[in-house]
Amino acid sequence: MSALPGHVKNKIAYLKQPRKKSTGRRLFLFFILLAGLYFAVLFAGQYLKLLRYRQTLAEINMEIEAAREANAEMRAEIERLHTPSYLEQIAREELGMVRDGELLFYFREEDSP
16 A cells, blocks of 8 residues: 555545444434434323323213212202101102091093093
């Protein structure tokens, strides 16, 4: 190699040097791209989990609201059961009870006009 003139040696050195930087830069960019892709896949998976959890949370909140409404209806029924007029109404309608001196009549449907 010592037989080559100086300007040829400089050109050879110049041509070899950018290739090494370019290869290293490409490898670095490849790893950056690979890492970005890896984190994008992780993010997408976590985002899908989040969407499923939000949907489940919405369903549970709907169940809780339905249970609260049923609870409120039961509390209202309990309050009504403490009133004497409502108890009398239930006794008359469901149990067929009457007061002393009252007569109870049962009608068959075929007797109706």
